[in-house]
Amino acid sequence: MPSALFAEGFFVISILMVISLVLVAYVFLSYVLPFKATWKLKLGLTLFFLVISQKFSFYYYFGGHMFNPVLPETTLIIWETLFNILLVLVPLLVVKDLLFVLVTVVNKGTGSHVPWPLKEAKNRWLLLIFSVAAAISGTHYALTVPTVHRVEITLDRLAPEFDGYRIVQLADLHVGHLLKRPWLEAVIDSTNELKPDAIVLVGDMIEGPEATLASEVQGYGRLKAADGVYGVTGNHEWHHGAAPWIEYFEENGIRMLENKHHVIARGNAQLVLAGTTDLSATRYGAFGPDLKKALEGAPEAATILLAHQPKGAKELQGVDLQLSGHTHGGLYALLQPVVAFFNDGFVAGLYQANKTTQLYVSPGTGLWTGMALRVMDPSEITEIVLRARPVPKKKDN
DSSP, X not given: OHHHHHHHHHHHHHHHHHHHHHHHHHHIXXXXXXXXXXXXXXXXXXXXXXXXXXXXXXXHHHHXXXXXXXXXXXXXXXXXXXXXXXXXXXXXXXXXXXXXXXXHHHHHHHOOOOOOGGGSHHHHHHHHHHHHHHHHHXXXXXXXXXXXXXXXXXXXXXXXXXXXXXEEEEOOOOBTTTBOHHHHHHHHHHHHXXXXXXXXXXXXXXXXXXXXXGGGGGXXXXXXXXXXXXXXXXXXXXXXXXXXXXXXXXXTTEEEOTTEEEEEEETTEEEEEXXXXXXXXXXXXXXXXXXXXXXXXXXSSEEEEEOSSOTXXXXXXXXSEEEEOOSGGGSBGGGHHHHHHTTTTOOSEEEEOSSSOEXXXXXXXXXXXXXXXXXXXXXXXXXXXXXXXXXXXXXXX
């Protein structure tokens, strides 16, 4: 088994190395080569981009894991910041090249002479300066404790007794070697201070196996809400061994709604909280998401579904609101279209997924070591306030 895992890991890291080299080649052709500079400067820039592109290789060979390396926190922060320069710069270059084509077409088609500002070397330096500054600030904001974002959501089937019901949603905390126990404790303190009716964790709560990380995430047991704390697995729980994690969370007061539901009552009124297993479970020989099973025996009442990934929300039936994460808000404004493409068009915020189902996608409370970047994409602790649809007054005859 270890040799098989090594072979699989080597295959993935080889793919990542090729992708990284393609990115560097594009940066060379689009940015470095057109520079009016000495060949030494061009060579230095090329080597710089080549080195920082190999973050995952460094993690794999020196940290033991390409996405969850066991390395000092300072080392991880430095590597994340350096790699993030590429993540910021490449989309900027794509926009630059598209604009250049547009300007060229306009000039040729109309006979005009719209100037191209990036002919000037000093203007080209601005792209790199912005990328470095954005990478530094983006890494910093990825690692800070998020603020509370409040959103009101009106549900057609919500009973008046639940009007004003408050749910705090936490998503994608990825507690591990980068976001550690002190950060988690601060998030939990902020969450508990809200005194919510319920707390929901929509997956990717950890970044590592239970056997080595349990002491780092003990703070999860301190989460308190009037009607309880609920969770579902994300893909990263499955990557690191979901079964022991599910047991651990249950033992620490988190009711795991893996294809299950729970009914909350206010007098005769009811609210259904349901959850489905993450889509990645099938890769590990487990049952995947099963909404029919999750809602089996549930009453006809307003239903909130916890599902880590927003994929599939458009096809839901019998669900009033789905709460998800997974997208990390796109990481960076220019990357949001790419993230949306892989997530049924959903990135962050409130959507009308279909005629009867709304969807709230959290941009994430934390971030994982593979992509620790936030540029124009703040993390959040989400406070959701449910509102009942007002009953229309009858007209007097």
